[in-house]
Amino acid sequence: MLQKLFRGKKEKRAYNGSKLDGDMSKDNSEKIDSELTKTVNIFKTIYSYPDNQDVTIRNIHINGLNKDGALLFISTITDTKVIDEYVIEPLLKNQDSEVKIDDLVSVPSISKTTAIADICTEVNNGSAVLFVDEETQAYILNASNFESRGIEKPENETVVKGPKEAFIEKASTNISLIRKRIKNENLVVETQTVSKRSNNVAYIVYIKNVTNDDIVDKVKSRLHTMDVDAVQNLSLLEQYIEESHVSIFPTVLNTERPDRAVSFLEDGYVVLLMDNSPDSLVVPATFWSFYHTSEDHYLRLPYGNFTRVLRLFALFVTLFTSALYVAVVTFHVEMIPPDLLLAIASTRELVPFPALFEVLLMEIAFELIREAGLRVPSPIGPTIGIVGALILGQAAVEANIVSPIVVIVVALGGLSSFAIGDISMNFAIRLSRFIFVIAAGVFGMYGMVALFTLGVFYLVSIRTFGVPYLAPMTPTYKSSKDTIFRKMLQNEIFRPGYMKPKDMKKK
Amino acid sequence: MEQPQGRTGGKIGIKEFVAIVVIMIGTKITDDTTALLFKPLLNAAWMVPVINGILAIIPVALLMKVSTHYENKDLIDVSYHLFGKYIAFFVLFILWFIGFCFIVVDTAIYTDIIGTMYYLRTPSIVIYGLLMFVCAYGARKGLENIGSVAWTVYPYLQASLFVTLLITFSQGSTNFLFPLFGPGALEVIKESSFTISIYMDILYVFILFPYVNRTKDFKKGTWIAFALIAINMALALISYIMLFDYHSVAMQSYPYHEALRTINFAFLTNLESFIFPFWLIGSFVKFTAYLYINLLLFAKLVKIEQFKYLIPTFATLIVFLGLIAENPAVTMHQLKQTIAYITSPMFFALPILFWIVAKWKGEFKK
Structure with a gap:
C-alpha cells in the first residue's frame, strides 16, 4: 500500500510539473492557498485522492469560529483515536468565538507551516494536518502511530547475567x-x-x-x-x-x-x-569491540576473563585447526608423536584424496549445513541436523571419502567458530580460515605463517574513522586496557584515548 | 617523505621502537652469525655479545650525542650537515650499499635455513619469493605499521625463544662452558673486537631517529634494545655450547635450528615445528624493517619522495641477487664474514668521526 502511495505521488508530481522533486524539504517555495478548497485540491492531486486508499481528508466545520476546515492524514500511520478525541471533537464542540486553534486541539505537539513540501514530509511521517479557511498557515498535529512489535529479548547477543532488552524496529x-x-x-x-x-x-x-x-x-x-x-x-x-x-x-x-x-x-x-x-x-x-561481549563485564572479573580466554582460544582454533592439520599431514609429519602419527596414517590409508581436498570438502559441507540450517523453514529444521550429522559425518567416513580425524578437526573448528558472537567478525574468521587452509596446503606452516604475518600487517594498518583497528594495544593509547583481558572495574579509569574524548577520566 | 596516516603522523612509540630493533638485530642469534664467533673463540664465544656490547657503547653513545643534538634530523641530514654534500653522499652511499648487501646475504641465508631445515623439496625461488613478498607488503605499509606489528608479535617471539633456551639449558651440560675463557682471555677480547659488526645494524637504527615520538624515547629505547639483544645473544650462545659442546657447534651453520631438532619436551619429540612459526614471524618482521630502513636511506640519498613504489622492485632485485649463490650456507657465509671484517672497524670509526667533526665545528656549543 505504501508503495502505491509513493508511486502515485511521483506520477502526480510529474503531471503537475511542480518543483516537488525527490528531496522535498529543499523546495519550500510553494505555499498553501488561503482559500481552503484550493489548498485541499492541491493535496488531493499530490496524494492521488481518492485512489490512495488510506489517505483521509476530513472536512469539518469549526463551531464557534464559524470557519470551514479540513484535516489531512494517512490513516494507517496516524493514531485515529487521538485525532478523534483530541482534534475533531474539540473543534466540533467549540462554542467560543474568540479562541485560537492552538488552544482548541489538545494533542501534545502542534506546529504551523506554510510550505507544501514541509506539510508533505509531516504527513508522510504520520502527522495530521489541519487546514483552516482564510488562513495561510496549516497546523501540524503530531499523532503518528507506526506499527511495530514490542520490546523483546535479544536473539543474537544473549547473556545469562545482565539486562534482557533488545532494540526493536522503532x-x-x-x-x-x-x-x-x-x-x-x-x-x-x-x-x-x-x-x-x-x-x-x-x-x-x-x-x-x-x-x-x-x-x-x-x-x-x-x-x-x-x-x-x-x-x-x-x-x-x-x-x-x-x-x-x-x-x-x-x-x-x-x-x-x-x-x-x-x-x-x-x-x-x-x-x-x-x-x-x-x-x-x-x-x-576496533577489533576488540568485536571480540568482546557485554557479558564479559557483567560477570565477575575471574569469570569474565575466563570467557575471554575461551573466546580467544576458540578464535585461534577456528582459524588454525584445519589449516594446521593440512600442514602437518602434508609437510610436517615429524611434528606429531609417532603413535598419533600412525593412528592418523592408518585412518587415512583408505582415503583416496590429498589432505587439502579432504579438509576443504568437509569445511564446505559444514558451511553448507550451517547456511541451510539458517534458511530452512523451522518445521523441517530438525531434518537438517539429522542429514548433516548422519550422512556427512558417519556415512562419509564409512565410504572412505574422509578420514574420521578430519571430521573431528572440522567439527572442532566449526564448533569454536560459534564462540565468536559477532556475525561480521564470525564471517571474517570463517573466510580467513579457508585462506589459511589453502595456504597450508600449498606451503605448509611456512604459508600459514606468511599469511598470518600479512594478516597482522593488514590488521594494524586498518583505520576506521581515523582510529587504528588494534588500538589501544598498538599503537598504544591511554585507556582502560580492555583488550584481550579486562581489568577490575575499579581500575578501568580512562575512556579509550584513541577516541580523543573530551573527558578522559571515567572515575 | 611519505607519512602514514595515524595518531602521530607516522611516528612510533618507545615500545614499537624497541620491538623493531630487538627483532631486527636479535634474530641474528638464530642464523649463521654464530658460526663467525664459534670458530675463533670456541666455548668462550658467548662472551662476544657481552664484550662487544661494552665496546660498542662507545660508538653508539657518541653517535647518540651527535644525532640527538639535532631535533628532527636523521642520520642522513646530520651527515650532510657535518660533512658537506659530497663526502656525506659518499659515506651514506657506502652505508646504504653495505646495508643492501646485508639484506641480500641475510635473506639468502634465511631462505637456505627454511629450505634445508624444513622444506627440502621446495625450490629456493619459491621460498625466497614468498619471503620477499611478505616483506615488501609489510614495508609498503610504512614504519608505523611495522612498529605495531613488531610490538604485537615481540612478546610471543621472546617467549618462544625463552622456552627454547629453558629446555636447551635443562638438556645441556654446564661442563661444556669450561674453561671459561676458551682460547685465553686476551684472545677473547682481541677476536671479539673483530666481530663488533654484529652490532653494526644499530647504525641504521639512527635513521629512524626523527620517526620516534620523543628524543628521550629514542635514547632510552636504543639502550633497552641494546641490552636485550646482548642478553639474548649471550644466553642463546651459552645454550648452544651447553647442548653441543664447542667442537660440534663450530661445524654447524645454523645451531639454533639444530638445537630445536635436538631438544624434546614431554611427549613431544620434535619441537622444531612448534617454534618454527615464531621464528618465521620474527624473520618476516626483521626483513620488513631492514627493507624499509634501507629504502628510506636510498630514497633520501637520491631524493625520491614516494619510495613506496620502489619497494616491489627492490624486493624482486633482492630475490634474484640472493639466488645467484649456489650454496648459500657456504658462499653467503663467506661473504658475510668478509663484510663483517670490513665493517667492524668502520662501525667503530664512523661514529667517532661524526663526533670529532661535530666537536671540531663547535656544534655542541650552539
Whole structure:
C-alpha cells in the first residue's frame, strides 16, 4: 500500500510539473492557498485522492469560529483515536468565538507551516494536518502511530547475567531505551535524512561533553555524502559508511543490545539508530569491540576473563585447526608423536584424496549445513541436523571419502567458530580460515605463517574513522586496557584515548 | 617523505621502537652469525655479545650525542650537515650499499635455513619469493605499521625463544662452558673486537631517529634494545655450547635450528615445528624493517619522495641477487664474514668521526 502511495505521488508530481522533486524539504517555495478548497485540491492531486486508499481528508466545520476546515492524514500511520478525541471533537464542540486553534486541539505537539513540501514530509511521517479557511498557515498535529512489535529479548547477543532488552524496529523506542540508561541532558540525538526519495532518517546519538567533535563530524559528513534514493535500515547504511567495502574485516559494530550501545556511548563513541532496524551501529569499531561481549563485564572479573580466554582460544582454533592439520599431514609429519602419527596414517590409508581436498570438502559441507540450517523453514529444521550429522559425518567416513580425524578437526573448528558472537567478525574468521587452509596446503606452516604475518600487517594498518583497528594495544593509547583481558572495574579509569574524548577520566 | 596516516603522523612509540630493533638485530642469534664467533673463540664465544656490547657503547653513545643534538634530523641530514654534500653522499652511499648487501646475504641465508631445515623439496625461488613478498607488503605499509606489528608479535617471539633456551639449558651440560675463557682471555677480547659488526645494524637504527615520538624515547629505547639483544645473544650462545659442546657447534651453520631438532619436551619429540612459526614471524618482521630502513636511506640519498613504489622492485632485485649463490650456507657465509671484517672497524670509526667533526665545528656549543 505504501508503495502505491509513493508511486502515485511521483506520477502526480510529474503531471503537475511542480518543483516537488525527490528531496522535498529543499523546495519550500510553494505555499498553501488561503482559500481552503484550493489548498485541499492541491493535496488531493499530490496524494492521488481518492485512489490512495488510506489517505483521509476530513472536512469539518469549526463551531464557534464559524470557519470551514479540513484535516489531512494517512490513516494507517496516524493514531485515529487521538485525532478523534483530541482534534475533531474539540473543534466540533467549540462554542467560543474568540479562541485560537492552538488552544482548541489538545494533542501534545502542534506546529504551523506554510510550505507544501514541509506539510508533505509531516504527513508522510504520520502527522495530521489541519487546514483552516482564510488562513495561510496549516497546523501540524503530531499523532503518528507506526506499527511495530514490542520490546523483546535479544536473539543474537544473549547473556545469562545482565539486562534482557533488545532494540526493536522503532527508533523512538530505541532512543527511549538509551535515555532510560543515560539520564543526562548531554545525551544528544540528532537526525539526518540519509535518502532522497524515501526520506529515511538516521539518528546520531552521542554524549555532547564526552564524544570528540571530529568523530561526530566525520560520521555526519559520511551520512551527508550518501546519494541514494532509499536506505531501508542500518544493515544497509553500514555498508554505505564503512571504511573499506571489500575488506573482510568489519569496521562498524552492529549491536542489538541497548546496554552495549550505551556502554559505547559512555566511552565517547557515536551510535546510529534508524527506524526498521532492531539494532544500532557503533562507530568507530576496533577489533576488540568485536571480540568482546557485554557479558564479559557483567560477570565477575575471574569469570569474565575466563570467557575471554575461551573466546580467544576458540578464535585461534577456528582459524588454525584445519589449516594446521593440512600442514602437518602434508609437510610436517615429524611434528606429531609417532603413535598419533600412525593412528592418523592408518585412518587415512583408505582415503583416496590429498589432505587439502579432504579438509576443504568437509569445511564446505559444514558451511553448507550451517547456511541451510539458517534458511530452512523451522518445521523441517530438525531434518537438517539429522542429514548433516548422519550422512556427512558417519556415512562419509564409512565410504572412505574422509578420514574420521578430519571430521573431528572440522567439527572442532566449526564448533569454536560459534564462540565468536559477532556475525561480521564470525564471517571474517570463517573466510580467513579457508585462506589459511589453502595456504597450508600449498606451503605448509611456512604459508600459514606468511599469511598470518600479512594478516597482522593488514590488521594494524586498518583505520576506521581515523582510529587504528588494534588500538589501544598498538599503537598504544591511554585507556582502560580492555583488550584481550579486562581489568577490575575499579581500575578501568580512562575512556579509550584513541577516541580523543573530551573527558578522559571515567572515575 | 611519505607519512602514514595515524595518531602521530607516522611516528612510533618507545615500545614499537624497541620491538623493531630487538627483532631486527636479535634474530641474528638464530642464523649463521654464530658460526663467525664459534670458530675463533670456541666455548668462550658467548662472551662476544657481552664484550662487544661494552665496546660498542662507545660508538653508539657518541653517535647518540651527535644525532640527538639535532631535533628532527636523521642520520642522513646530520651527515650532510657535518660533512658537506659530497663526502656525506659518499659515506651514506657506502652505508646504504653495505646495508643492501646485508639484506641480500641475510635473506639468502634465511631462505637456505627454511629450505634445508624444513622444506627440502621446495625450490629456493619459491621460498625466497614468498619471503620477499611478505616483506615488501609489510614495508609498503610504512614504519608505523611495522612498529605495531613488531610490538604485537615481540612478546610471543621472546617467549618462544625463552622456552627454547629453558629446555636447551635443562638438556645441556654446564661442563661444556669450561674453561671459561676458551682460547685465553686476551684472545677473547682481541677476536671479539673483530666481530663488533654484529652490532653494526644499530647504525641504521639512527635513521629512524626523527620517526620516534620523543628524543628521550629514542635514547632510552636504543639502550633497552641494546641490552636485550646482548642478553639474548649471550644466553642463546651459552645454550648452544651447553647442548653441543664447542667442537660440534663450530661445524654447524645454523645451531639454533639444530638445537630445536635436538631438544624434546614431554611427549613431544620434535619441537622444531612448534617454534618454527615464531621464528618465521620474527624473520618476516626483521626483513620488513631492514627493507624499509634501507629504502628510506636510498630514497633520501637520491631524493625520491614516494619510495613506496620502489619497494616491489627492490624486493624482486633482492630475490634474484640472493639466488645467484649456489650454496648459500657456504658462499653467503663467506661473504658475510668478509663484510663483517670490513665493517667492524668502520662501525667503530664512523661514529667517532661524526663526533670529532661535530666537536671540531663547535656544534655542541650552539
